[in-house]
Amino acid sequence: MKPTPLTEAPTDAAARKKIKPVVCYPTDTLPRPDLAAYRALRDDLELVETVIVPPRDAATWEVPAGHFCRIVCSEGAQVGDLNLFNLNDLNEKFYSGKTRALNGTHVGLGDQLFSNFPYLRPIATITHDTLDWYGFDEFGGSVHDVIGTRCDPYTNNLLTHGGQYHHCCHSNLTRAFARKTGKPIHEAETYIHDVLNVFMCTGFTRDTGQYFMKASPVRPGDYLEFFAEIDLLGCMSACPGGDCSSEHSSDTAACYPMVVEIYKAQRLPRGWAPPSVNDYDCSHGLEVA
Template identity: 85%
Template sequence: MKPEPITAAPADAAARKAIKPVVCYPVETLPRPDLSAYRALRDSLELVETVIVPPREAETWLVPAGHFCRILCSEGPQVGDLNLFNAHDLKERLYTGKTRALNGTHVGLGDQLFSNFPYLRPIATITHDTLDWYGFDEFGGAVHDVIGTRCDPYTHNLLSHGGQYHHCCHSNLTRALAKKTGMAPREAESHVHDVLNVFMCTGFTRDTEQYFMKASPVRPGDYLEIFAEIDLLGCMSACPGGDCSAEHSSDTAACHPMVVEILRAKGLPEGWAPPPVNGYDGTHGL
């Protein structure tokens, strides 16, 4: 719990609190994808690869630019922690902070996932989401957040006063990326980044402002579908918290495998081209 304030409120405190907020990033000029052009291809999709992500483990896969990728709930409710990289340059990767600033705390149909500086471009577009009916619930919870970082062994160690646990999503992602690239674990770990929490239902409590999770509403057969704007390397952990209804970093939660499907369309979206890297000149005023 946060301590009570020790500073006396000024006489005009109410007036200061009543000032209306200003949106940090007006997005009216942000280029938006023509979702109809992507969705026009969905009837022609051909399955080219299936990847199984085992419970409490992680797997990697490649998605060529112009292909679709579906993350499916297969056997039971399960949350996945997703990392995305430029398949040819791991320095370019999903930037959840800017994705959140431009789209909101939770992403869904029509939203784009942006990469980090200095690239800052859309690397994937969400083209279908069978949980788009959920919206925000009475607690302020919603699905597919870009606010959580991932469960990790360092925070576990801190909160458990020395505990060692190796199936946190951070460690799962590290092992999978190390296996894919041949990197040593410490090197691979440096590339693991804040995640898109696929199917996870989260928000912030209104009284204590704490990040919360609740049972995911995902059902077998539900999926989140993205279109690869560039060649992508995906890496996802099937969270050891299962549906995250009680805890994560757990050996006791019911966990299930997740399925990833890579699909190829018979063509490309009308007018589509891979997005160029950001046009800022990089001089920073010098």
């Protein structure tokens, strides 16, 4: 619980609270994908690869630019923590914070996933979501959030006063990334970043502003699908919290494997071209000699 405020409210407190909010990033000028052009390709896709993500572990896969990737709930309700990288430059990776600022706390059909600075460009476009019916519930919860970071052994250690749990999503992602790239484990860890929580149902409590999770509404056969705007390396952990209805960082929750399917389209979307790296000059106001 948060402590009782120590500061007396000003006489105009009510008026200050009634001031209307202003959206931080008006997106009227943000280029939007032609979703119809992407979806026109979906009826004639060729499955080219299937990857199984084991429960309480992680796996990697590659998605060539112009291909579709589906993350599928297979045997039971299960949440996945997703990292995305530029396959050809691992320093460019998914930026959940800016994706959140431009799209909202949860992503879905038509939203784009953006990469970090100095690249800042859309690297994937969500083309289908079988959970788009969920919307926001009475608690303010929704699915596919970009507000949570990922369960990790450091926070677990802090909250359990010394616990050493190695199957948190952060550790799972680190191991899988190290296996894929050949990087030493401590170097690999530095590449792991805040995630897209696939299928996870989350929000913020209205009284205390705390991040909450609840049982995912995902059913076997549900999937989230995206189109790769650039060559991507995917890395996903099947969270040890299962459907995240009670806890994560746990060996007691029911956990299930997840399936990743890569599809090749018979053609590229009408008018499509790979997005260019952000063209800010990176001078930050200083003249370059």
